[in-house]
Amino acid sequence: MSKPTTSAPSQRMLRVGEQVRAALTQVLQRDEVRDPLIETTVISISEVRMSPDLKIATAYVAPLGVADHVEIIEALNRNAKYIRGRLTPQLRQMKYMPEVRFRDDTSFDNYKKIDEILKSPEVVRDLKHEDGPNDKNGA
Structure with missing residues (x-):
C-alpha cells in the first residue's frame, strides 16, 4: 500500500x-x-x-x-x-x-490587509446589523 x-x-x-x-x-x-x-x-x-x-x-x-x-x-x-x-x-x-x-x-502585509478589511465601515456595519433584535431570540 x-x-x-x-x-x-x-x-x-x-x-x-x-x-x-x-x-x-x-x-x-x-x-x-x-x-x-x-x-x-x-x-x-x-x-x-x-x-x-x-x-x-x-x-x-x-x-x-x-x-x-x-x-x-x-x-x-x-x-x-x-x-x-x-x-x-x-x-x-x-x-x-x-x-x-x-x-x-509578505505575511505581515497580508495580516495588515485583513485587519484593514475587518475595520472597514462595511464590515463594522454588518457586524452591528448581526447584533440586532433577531439574535436575542436565538435566531
Whole structure:
C-alpha cells in the first residue's frame, strides 16, 4: 500500500527548519556577511521551510525599516553560498548542508490587509446589523 501524500511538513522538516532559522539569525546578528546592504539593515527571519529531502532551505525574511525589500533579498541571495558556509559549524549534525534561498515574507502585509478589511465601515456595519433584535431570540 502506498503512503498517502500530504502537503503538510513533517516533524523532522519543522525541527530542522527551526534549527536553520536560529543559525541564520546568529550569522546575520554577528555581521558575518560583508555586504553594506545586509550590514546596515535589521533583518527578521520569520520562518524557514525545508524541502522534504532537507537539501533546500527557503528562508522568509522581512527587512525592518526598509520600504523596498527587493534589494535586500537580492543581496542575501547573492551571498547565499557564503552564508551557507557560515552555517556549517552550527549545523554539524546534518548530513547535508542545505542550499539556502531567501524570499520576501509578505505575511505581515497580508495580516495588515485583513485587519484593514475587518475595520472597514462595511464590515463594522454588518457586524452591528448581526447584533440586532433577531439574535436575542436565538435566531
